[in-house]
Amino acid sequence: MKADWQHFEHGADVGIWGRGDTLAAAYEQAALALTAVIVDPATVAAQTMIEIDCEAPDDELLLVDWLNALIYEMANRRMLFGRYAVKLRGHRLHAQVWGEPLDPARHQPTVEVKGATYTALMVFQDQQGTWHARTVVDV
Amino acid sequence: MDLQLFERDNELTWRIAPTGKMRVPAIIYADEALMRDMDHKVYEQITNVATLPGIVNAAYAMPDAHWGYGFPIGGVAAFDADQGGVVSAGGVGFDISCGVRTLTTGLTRGDIEAVKKQLADQLCRDIPAGLGSTGGVHLNAQQMQAMLTGGARWAVEQGFGEAADLQRIEEKGCMAGSDPACVSEQAKRRQRNEMGTLGSGNHYLEVQQVAALYDPAAATAFGLREDDVVVSIHCGSRGLGHQIGTEYLKSMLAYTSQQELHLPDRELACARIHSEIGQQYLGAMRAGINCALANRQILTHLTRQAFARVLPEARLRLLYDVSHNTCKEETHSVDGQPRRLFVHRKGATRAFGPGHPDIPEALRHIGQPVLIGGSMGTASYILAGTAHSEQLAFSSACHGAGRAMSRHQAKRQWQGRQLIDELASEGILIRSPSLRGVAEEAPGAYKDVSAVVDAADRAGLARKVARLRPLICIKG
Numbered sequence: 001m002k003a004d005w006q007h008f009e010h011g012a013d014v015g016i017w018g019r020g021d022t023l024a025a026a027y028e029q030a031a032l033a034l035t036a037v038i039v040d041p042a043t044v045a046a047q048t049m050i051e052i053d054c055e056a057p058d059d060e061l062l063l064v065d066w067l068n069a070l071i072y073e074m075a076n077r078r079m080l081f082g083r084y085a086v087k088l089r090g091h092r093l094h095a096q097v098w099g100e101p102l103d104p105a106r107h108q109p110t111v112e113v114k115g116a117t118y119t120a121l122m123v124f125q126d127q128q129g130t131w132h133a134r135t136v137v138d139v
Numbered sequence: 140m141d142l143q144l145f146e147r148d149n150e151l152t153w154r155i156a157p158t159g160k161m162r163v164p165a166i167i168y169a170d171e172a173l174m175r176d177m178d179h180k181v182y183e184q185i186t187n188v189a190t191l192p193g194i195v196n197a198a199y200a201m202p203d204a205h206w207g208y209g210f211p212i213g214g215v216a217a218f219d220a221d222q223g224g225v226v227s228a229g230g231v232g233f234d235i236s237c238g239v240r241t242l243t244t245g246l247t248r249g250d251i252e253a254v255k256k257q258l259a260d261q262l263c264r265d266i267p268a269g270l271g272s273t274g275g276v277h278l279n280a281q282q283m284q285a286m287l288t289g290g291a292r293w294a295v296e297q298g299f300g301e302a303a304d305l306q307r308i309e310e311k312g313c314m315a316g317s318d319p320a321c322v323s324e325q326a327k328r329r330q331r332n333e334m335g336t337l338g339s340g341n342h343y344l345e346v347q348q349v350a351a352l353y354d355p356a357a358a359t360a361f362g363l364r365e366d367d368v369v370v371s372i373h374c375g376s377r378g379l380g381h382q383i384g385t386e387y388l389k390s391m392l393a394y395t396s397q398q399e400l401h402l403p404d405r406e407l408a409c410a411r412i413h414s415e416i417g418q419q420y421l422g423a424m425r426a427g428i429n430c431a432l433a434n435r436q437i438l439t440h441l442t443r444q445a446f447a448r449v450l451p452e453a454r455l456r457l458l459y460d461v462s463h464n465t466c467k468e469e470t471h472s473v474d475g476q477p478r479r480l481f482v483h484r485k486g487a488t489r490a491f492g493p494g495h496p497d498i499p500e501a502l503r504h505i506g507q508p509v510l511i512g513g514s515m516g517t518a519s520y521i522l523a524g525t526a527h528s529e530q531l532a533f534s535s536a537c538h539g540a541g542r543a544m545s546r547h548q549a550k551r552q553w554q555g556r557q558l559i560d561e562l563a564s565e566g567i568l569i570r571s572p573s574l575r576g577v578a579e580e581a582p583g584a585y586k587d588v589s590a591v592v593d594a595a596d597r598a599g600l601a602r603k604v605a606r607l608r609p610l611i612c613i614k615g
Contacts, residue, residue, distance in 0.1 A: 009547055011205045012207070012212060012545075065389075068385050075381075078273075104269060108575060111579065112270040119406055138381075
């Protein structure tokens, strides 16, 4: 399958859903879905790379930690990210993340993401072998 | 929502008797139409809240309730620390102490009509709004510590506002029990450039006209007359509060699994109030409340400056400041006995009744002002707390309309530019850094705020005092 992402409906917030042939690809796509809550990922230039590490007891909590690490880096560095490369070793995640400083006039960001929640949180592999990583983010 | 699931106490009170692991009933206050439109998740979430240890009386949902995380938005629950009661980060939310303050201006609509566009542009220039905006106040470690301890009182000491403002803020502008040491360096770092910023999403600054009065005596006490111009500011504790929420939700989840506390939903992660992490969270959350109070105070100062440039005769006085996402230790009468309780209000407003000692003296005979936010093109309301509200829901009322439609649906249905033009034709000027954001926040994406407020009024949670109509909206 081709890796992809989508948003799903939530009354007040936004559900994000990444899919891929591997769990790492699903996490990458979930991160793209996170970016797309804020801005069109295609408008984010891959100028600067930063590295992110996180670790959690299971795949689902690792997804939340990964997204929250991105949310923190975006807020703290005033950056947007549009390209992600995730490597996994068990429940340890190492990622290289590319992006650029936020330019409100050019990027026209929609909304700030406050945090990733445990609502509708699911990480699983379906019968076709595709990995899914989904949760709701608070905006 | 399936109304067959409820026992109906009266026209506006819907009860779910305890079943399974529920320790107390769950009660929703709403009229039949609001109940039918309410999503089923509110039922699931409010019954889940009713299972938490140490909960007192019942788990409550306000008429604007909708699907949140853990608690529904519009959820209220009180816990007794000595009965094993808990504090829940999800029961407070990521945007700690997000709230509304309303200022009177001494102006009427006629006074601002000729300069409305100029005022909108000035406010847009002076109020940092939207994702990535930064304020003019940058705090070093020592100043951060002082802000997290002092709240709006600190802001006034720094020259952002007037000492009189503090009398019109919950906790007199400074939440006791804050412990900045329980706030991580990441949370403090996330906040260092965000003081005095509005944020995004449903946060706004509105210039409004008093369009109708329902209770002349209360309106007079609140300083409101028909056609008066007021300003309302809706925002919260910004990045600091978001980070505190994120970090403690995670810590509480680890705690609950160690303690083998039954959790029907991970978002209900909580800690016994008499535990180390429970106390740490309360210290951090109270620091978050002070951050929100300081933030709204700085924004008030910027608003006054903007008005002074365009309408120097304006005199902006704080009517009141309320918070929507908090856990506060309060004394409430339970079965005729006073008890100290930890009252969670998630997307709900405190609404103390007349005579309560925490209400400013000048307003005490009326009841606490309850400020209900609107949604850009729709009305906002000012209500007053009732004596009866304590028995109904630990002196709590609704906080806004609540969303009726997802952001995605809203974006499919409306275009930002078109909405701005349509609202301009109705005399409402919108200024926003994001057209997509405006579309997602379309007034039509929210429930009918008037129906929500009527239900709160008829249920006795709070009584209507005034309806406000937007004239200018600075949208984050």
